[in-house]
Amino acid sequence: MDSKKMTKEQKYELLVAQVSSLLEGETNWTARLAETCAAIHDAMGFFWVGFYLVEDEQLVIGPFQGSVACLRIPKGKGVCGTAWKQRKTLIVKDVEEFPGHIACSSLSKSEIVVPLFNAENEVVGVLDIDSDELFTFDETDAKHLEEIVKILNNSIGFSTK
Numbered sequence: 001m002d003s004k005k006m007t008k009e010q011k012y013e014l015l016v017a018q019v020s021s022l023l024e025g026e027t028n029w030t031a032r033l034a035e036t037c038a039a040i041h042d043a044m045g046f047f048w049v050g051f052y053l054v055e056d057e058q059l060v061i062g063p064f065q066g067s068v069a070c071l072r073i074p075k076g077k078g079v080c081g082t083a084w085k086q087r088k089t090l091i092v093k094d095v096e097e098f099p100g101h102i103a104c105s106s107l108s109k110s111e112i113v114v115p116l117f118n119a120e121n122e123v124v125g126v127l128d129i130d131s132d133e134l135f136t137f138d139e140t141d142a143k144h145l146e147e148i149v150k151i152l153n154n155s156i157g158f159s160t161k
């Protein structure tokens, strides 16, 4: 089917299957993160897709697709640091309305951040996606991106909440 005619739900269903198949048998963490963000970026056309990984009390940038971005984010800061601290997915429909939002690019208008958990149920990183349009993300994105993060984690022995 022409991807321009597909609904968001249909695009995510294909993407989830694609990520599952791409990651099969690959145990290297960097390879898995890099491949996953490229797959999401290609399938959904989002402005910026990437991972930030926990190191001490900060998030450090990991594999991503898009323009250069902030290298480090302290716990509790910005949308990413808040999703880490609150241990839950955050949907920001308008970044201007989120107190403390960190603007890596003035083109970023809305955002979703999904935490990654390890087997001890600690946050080990976040998946961060930015859109150059307002109101891009909703519960459909949250549901499928959480599913993708589970696939990413599970087959290397990480668990999610």
Ligand code: SME
Pocket: 048, 069, 070, 073, 077, 078, 079, 080, 081, 100, 101, 102, 103, 104, 105, 108, 111, 128, 130
């Ligand atoms: N906007 C994010 C920072 C990371 S960039 O969007 C890539 C935040 O507020 O945490």
